[in-house]
Amino acid sequence: MSESLFEVQVMVNGLLRSGQVPARRLLSDFLRHDLELTGTHVGCEHGVCGACTILLNGKAVRSCLLFAVSVDGQEIVTVEGLVNQDGSLGSVQQAFQDSHGLQCGFCTPGFITTISAFLDENPDPTVDEAREAIAGNLCRCTGYQNIIKSVMRAAEIRRATDFSGSGIVTA
Amino acid sequence: MKPAPFEYVRPSSRSGVLAALSEAGDEAKVLAGGQSLIPLLSMRLASPKVLVDINRVPEFSTLHITDNQVVIGPTVRHQELFDSVAARQAVPLLAQALSFVAHPVIRNRGTSVGSIAHADPSGELTAVLALLEGVVTIESLRGSREVTGSDFYVGPLESVIMPGEVATKVTFARLPVNMGTSCVEVARRHGDYALAGVCAAVVLDEERAVDRARISLFSIGPTPIVVDISQLLTGSRSSTATFIEAARFIASTVEPEGDIHATAAYRKNLVEVLAAKALKSAYENALSRVESPR
Numbered sequence: 001m002s003e004s005l006f007e008v009q010v011m012v013n014g015l016l017r018s019g020q021v022p023a024r025r026l027l028s029d030f031l032r033h034d035l036e037l038t039g040t041h042v043g044c045e046h047g048v049c050g051a052c053t054i055l056l057n058g059k060a061v062r063s064c065l066l067f068a069v070s071v072d073g074q075e076i077v078t079v080e081g082l083v084n085q086d087g088s089l090g091s092v093q094q095a096f097q098d099s100h101g102l103q104c105g106f107c108t109p110g111f112i113t114t115i116s117a118f119l120d121e122n123p124d125p126t127v128d129e130a131r132e133a134i135a136g137n138l139c140r141c142t143g144y145q146n147i148i149k150s151v152m153r154a155a156e157i158r159r160a161t162d163f164s165g166s167g168i169v170t171a
Numbered sequence: 172m173k174p175a176p177f178e179y180v181r182p183s184s185r186s187g188v189l190a191a192l193s194e195a196g197d198e199a200k201v202l203a204g205g206q207s208l209i210p211l212l213s214m215r216l217a218s219p220k221v222l223v224d225i226n227r228v229p230e231f232s233t234l235h236i237t238d239n240q241v242v243i244g245p246t247v248r249h250q251e252l253f254d255s256v257a258a259r260q261a262v263p264l265l266a267q268a269l270s271f272v273a274h275p276v277i278r279n280r281g282t283s284v285g286s287i288a289h290a291d292p293s294g295e296l297t298a299v300l301a302l303l304e305g306v307v308t309i310e311s312l313r314g315s316r317e318v319t320g321s322d323f324y325v326g327p328l329e330s331v332i333m334p335g336e337v338a339t340k341v342t343f344a345r346l347p348v349n350m351g352t353s354c355v356e357v358a359r360r361h362g363d364y365a366l367a368g369v370c371a372a373v374v375l376d377e378e379r380a381v382d383r384a385r386i387s388l389f390s391i392g393p394t395p396i397v398v399d400i401s402q403l404l405t406g407s408r409s410s411t412a413t414f415i416e417a418a419r420f421i422a423s424t425v426e427p428e429g430d431i432h433a434t435a436a437y438r439k440n441l442v443e444v445l446a447a448k449a450l451k452s453a454y455e456n457a458l459s460r461v462e463s464p465r
Contacts, residue, residue, distance in 0.1 A: 024177060047208075061279050062280070065277075
């Protein structure tokens with residue numbers, strides 16, 4: 001049986017991208033395999049680990065819990081899109097480097113996207129709020145302490161640079 | 172870990188959804204937020220022949236709050252309902268329970284009506300529906316029908332929704348000012364499935380003593396369990412001892428099952444501890460509502 005293909009057009013990191021995919025193509029696989037944006041990582045593939053988190057219309061969602069076909073016409077930002085306009089590291093990315101927020105780096109893309117969306121809504125979080133914000137993402141290296149520091153550091157960088165939104169789409 | 176092939180339809184109208192469901196019969200599954208369904212598909216625990224995506228029906232995403240009720244459309248996301256000040260004021264238990272529903276990232280996509288219809292025994296909103304006697308409107312090409320509270324649930328992951336039907340809204344009546352509510356649960360991590368949870372509703376009389384009290388348990392039985400303990404509490408005021416006594420009675424009525432996460436005895440103990448907490452907190456919530464009605 002050959003599966004029917006659907007045309008999917010999405011705005012990814014400010015660029016219009018398209019592909020022909022079967023309905024069962026997970027958005028995470030669409031990004032990685034069809035669009036070759038391998039920054040988005042796939043860990044558990046059932047919504048537990050958070051590594052595949054992306055921004056859909058500005059909101060953090062799990063890309064492994066969405067079908068590409070169902071987000072046709074919408075706007076996506078991946079970790080690749082969370083850089084500054086000149087291509088240098090974005091605020092959250094920079095904060096992870098500054099605060100040693102990653103070791104193996106596998107979970108990092110999901111943290112960067114989750115934290116970006118969180119700071120867009122809460123630019124000046126407390127440590128407890130930072131901890132709560134990352135509660136849905138798993139990291140097996142860092143013990144989380146440096147990731148919490150990274151959230152606070154990213155908020156600091158954003159305040160210093162008068163940051164006004166995540167990603168090249170809105171920044 | 173990839174879903175098996177399925178046919179995919181995404182109607183843009185209510186009638187289109189009903190027609191697609193009618194045609195596919197028991198081979199179809201409705202895709203709303205997909206936060207429970209897609210993992211089931213990926214793990215191939217479910218493999219429906221047809222997936223009917225209802226996200227393109229504009230009217231389905233409406234959250235409508237009036238003087239009398241909160242009406243939740245089938246694609247309203249948990250987070251939207253959680254963030255709605257009007258919904259929180261009309262039916263505070265919704266936000267109280269939603270704070271325990273998964274993590275924000277899941278709440279951004281998952282839908283409240285979908286969660287109710289999914290009928291997971293550990294779903295907080297199933298207990299809210301049962302406790303407050305919320306009304307689920309179920310539609311098919313044959314017409315529409317309404318099912319209230321606990322009557323909606325048949326068993327674990329099973330509601331009264333039949334092939335060809337879809338839940339098109341859930342309605343909660345605005346709570347009277349003299350009713351207070353609460354939701355408490357114990358989970359290994361915040362946002363994980365609860366080992367046990369309790370929603371409580373306490374109604375005060377004119378003397379600000381308890382007039383009526385009910386609780387609803389989740390993660391304890393195959394469907395939410397509602398226990399009316401009005402008789403034990405009528406006339407009592409914020410006496411912790413009375414709430415503990417009522418909680419002990421509630422725990423004596425349940426026979427939870429043990430699993431890898433918690434033994435049956437531990438769950439039963441949690442019911443007692445959480446019910447006392449929930450009743451006290453609902454009572455205090457009622458007092459504060461009576462004292463400063465919004």
